[in-house]
Amino acid sequence: MDVIPGAWRRTAAGAGLLSAAGEVAPTIFAEMSAAAVRTGAINLGQGFPDEDGPxxxxxxxxxxxxxxxxxxxxxxxxxxxxxxxxxxxxxxxxxxxxxxxxxxxxxxxxxxxxxxxxxxxxxxxxxxxxxxxxxxxxxxxxxxxxxxxxxxxxxxxxxxxxxxxxxxxxxxxxxxxxxxxxxxxxxxxxxxxxxxxxxxxxxxxxxxxxxxxxxxxxxxxxxxxxxxxxxxxxxxxxxxxxxxxxxxxxxxxxxxxxxxxxxxxxxxxxxxxxxxxxxxxxxxxxxxxxRLPDAVFADAASALRAKHALLGEALRTAGFEVHAPQGGYFTVADATALGGADAAAFCRTLPERAGVVAIPISAFVSAARRDDYAGLVRFAACKRVDVLEEAARRLAGLRGA
Missing domain, CATH: 3.40.640.10 (Type I PLP-dependent aspartate aminotransferase-like (Major domain))
Known part of the structure; x- marks a missing residue:
């Protein structure tokens, strides 16, 4: 018996939710988070902070x-x-x-x-x-x-x-x-x-x-x-x-x-x-x-801006071309100069090569446009400063790898 009605099966498959066998398809986020656990890599893939709020x-x-x-x-x-x-x-x-x-x-x-x-x-x-x-x-x-x-x-x-x-x-x-x-x-x-x-x-x-x-x-x-x-x-x-x-x-x-x-x-x-x-x-x-004072909101933005600056400098030192963000959790970098013209493949090897996890931008685009973003990688800056500093130390080894 087909427990998933045909219309819903087609909808889920069209959204990339099902594998060819009709199973729930794992996302690149789940794959890379599992890689972080398996290898002990720093997870700069998923966008959640590791510090509590106010x-x-x-x-x-x-x-x-x-x-x-x-x-x-x-x-x-x-x-x-x-x-x-x-x-x-x-x-x-x-x-x-x-x-x-x-x-x-x-x-x-x-x-x-x-x-x-x-x-x-x-x-x-x-x-x-x-x-x-x-x-x-x-x-x-x-x-x-x-x-x-x-x-x-x-x-x-x-x-x-x-x-x-x-x-x-x-x-x-x-x-x-x-x-x-x-x-x-x-x-x-x-x-x-x-x-x-x-x-x-x-x-x-x-x-x-x-x-x-x-x-x-x-x-x-x-x-x-x-x-x-x-x-x-x-x-x-x-x-x-x-x-x-x-x-x-x-x-x-x-x-x-x-x-x-x-x-x-x-x-x-x-x-x-x-x-x-x-x-x-x-x-x-x-x-x-x-209802907290304006300073609380301004300080949150200021702290994250400083983290992006730290991460961006680390990525440039490692050999990435960095596209500095204007807002949000993430910094996008081009890995082409590091052999990452296929960013998805690059991200799958990055945990072992550098002990850091990131997400390819191709995970956020339709199949028809993946080539346009092939070398781009997303890193999350919303982590503790000491975590970003350790990630910077690890990423620095990519230049000589």
């Missing part, structure tokens, strides 16, 4: 558990967190968001994104435009929603989209333009011209803008500017973010989405059948975190 946020979670906040919270999220998210958007971006009708707490940004796509895709003819390379869950979520994925390439060195290619990709079939800014994996921050063109095309083709802004407080080159703040954007934009990256609490999975009330209601309709609710004692802790 002590006040952690203590608030402990207090909430002790106070009995251990059962289901309200479906939209606890009122205090909804208020805190609204106040945060007003404080940092002058966005006015109704906490009662325009905010929804989710199990991280990934659930917010998946629920949004499932809620808003109407037809198999609907298209979702994304910027490539893209966070790997995007293609899977688009496939599960039954839509078509259209990609716009981001090319080194600046990883900014060509506006002509963007205009070609957005058509009357476009249901959603999905924007990740600051961008994973490239570390790019989109410029004003790109942002304005995204909004113009969305208006012209009556598309919805969905933004993934989880690195909003980790932008180095300039303050983060949400697309929803641009003229004409708020009424057609769903803004997604989470606490994991800002407060180094990736395991808590507290995210949110805000936007027009009708769209949020549609997302809630789907979300209630996914996780229903989540993270009851973590929600008041994140509410507290979002």
């Amino acid at each position: 002590a006040a946020v952690l203590e608030a979670a402990r207090e909430a558990i002790a106070a009995g906040a251990n059962q289901y919270p309200p479906g939209r999220g606890i009122p205090d967190l909804l208020e805190a998210i609204s106040a945060h958007q007003r404080r940092f971006y002058r966005l006015v968001v109704d906490p009662a009708t325009e905010v929804l707490v989710t199990a991280g940004a990934t659930e917010a994104l998946t629920a949004t796509l499932l809620a808003l895709i109407d037809s198999p003819d609907d298209e979702v435009v994304v910027f490539e390379p893209y966070y790997d869950s995007y293609a899977a979520a688009v496939a599960l929603a039954g839509a078509r994925l259209r990609t716009v390439p981001l090319r080194a060195p600046g990883f900014q989209p060509d506006l002509g290619e963007l205009a070609d990709a957005v058509t009357d079939r476009t249901r959603i333009i999905l924007v990740n800014d600051p961008h994973n994996p490239t570390g790019a921050v989109f410029g004003d011209e790109v942002q304005r063109e995204i909004v113009r095309l969305a208006e012209r083709h009556d598309a919805i803008i969905v933004t993934d802004e989880v690195y909003e407080h980790l932008s180095f080159a300039s303050p983060h500017i949400p697309l929803a703040t641009l003229p004409g954007a708020a009424e057609r934009t769903l803004t997604i973010s989470s606490a994991g990256k800002t407060f180094s609490t990736t395991g808590w999975k507290i995210g949110w989405v805000h936007g027009p009330a009708a769209l949020i209601t549609a997302v809630l309709t789907v979300k209630q059948y996914l996780t229903y609710v989540n993270g009851s004692p973590f929600q008041p802790a994140i509410a507290l975190g979002l």
